[in-house]
Amino acid sequence: MTDDLVTQAWVVDTPGPMATSPLRRVRRTVPSPTAEEILVEVLACGVCRTDLHLAEGDLPPRRPQCTPGHEIVGRVLAVGAAVRDFQPGDRVGAAWLAGTCGVCRYCRSGHENLCPKSRYTGWDIDGGYAGHTVVDARYVYRLPEDWPEDELAPLLCAGIIGYRALLRADLPPGGRLGLYGFGASAHLTAQLAIAQGATVHVLTRGENARRLALELGAASAGPATASPPEPLDAAILFAPAGELVPVALAALDRGGTLSIAGIHLSDIPTLNYARHLFQERTVRSVTANTRADGRAYLAEAARIRPRVHVQRYGMGQADRALTDLATGQVNGVAVLLPD
Structure with a gap:
């Protein structure tokens, strides 16, 4: 029918x-x-x-x-x-x-x-x-x-992909997380990370987005190309801007991980090994999600009830x-x- x-x-x-x-x-x-x-x-x-x-x-x-x-x-x-x-x-x-x-x-x-x-x-x-x-x-x-x-x-999607990107970032308990770009996915991921005990620093181009980040509990919010106020244990790149990859890598502490959350990214500039990758810094991509990711995130969201x-x-x-x-x-x- x-x-x-x-x-x-x-x-x-x-x-x-x-x-x-x-x-x-x-x-x-x-x-x-x-x-x-x-x-x-x-x-x-x-x-x-x-x-x-x-x-x-x-x-x-x-x-x-x-x-x-x-x-x-x-x-x-x-x-x-x-x-x-x-x-x-x-x-x-x-x-x-x-x-x-x-x-x-x-x-x-x-x-x-x-x-x-x-x-x-x-x-x-x-x-x-x-x-x-x-x-x-x-x-x-x-x-x-x-x-x-x-x-x-x-x-x-914004929530589930942010959840998987956070997993891929290997953020230690109570760690320092940088979020590059602050749109749909990042504003949900920030709340999840904060609820789990992380210190979140937001780096994004928009003034309104920076204000929202602070309202949601970010420890700091600055321009996308700025340095965070402290070294990062992990970072997630949400903006589809390849030029921010070296910026985010340079902000990582020793052993830190950069997780790239988007399905599309503009070209990445040449990296300097000593500045961007040495001391066991890691770059990881994120590809879609599993259904297990979806179920786990929706359960977490029901628990913390993020502000959307x-x-x-x-x-x-x-x-x-x-x-x-x-x-x-x-x-x-x-x-x-x-x-």
């Missing part, structure tokens, strides 16, 4: 700068869920920098006319024949990781984020910039009913939300809500 369901959806038409209007809003028929899938009515969808990279062509499109959006909070409308964990009416979240092969050595060893056949919401399959979408129930999270949709949505700084847009304003993100006008995280 869902074959006749028509929804409004944004698609990436011709990737390019936001000034060229790469997104187009269309009406499309929503497919019925297959055996392992669920049909979801979208209640909120966070706007991630990855969506911007896809719209502007930094990430090559995996399929034409794909609908972006991978921070989806929704309500189950229908379930496939093999789905046992969800039923119509359940509140669920769909995140970036949309599918894996389940049989490769990465999947079998707990590293499904590295699966060569991994698929992603809003890149390989249609995402949440729409009224409805269909997702694989095996990659969906059950969400609490007592949390506003617009505050839950950013947890599903939201800028709300109607679903019909998705292009404006991405433009604001591109031009640094989003302080915290942008979230699309039904018109």
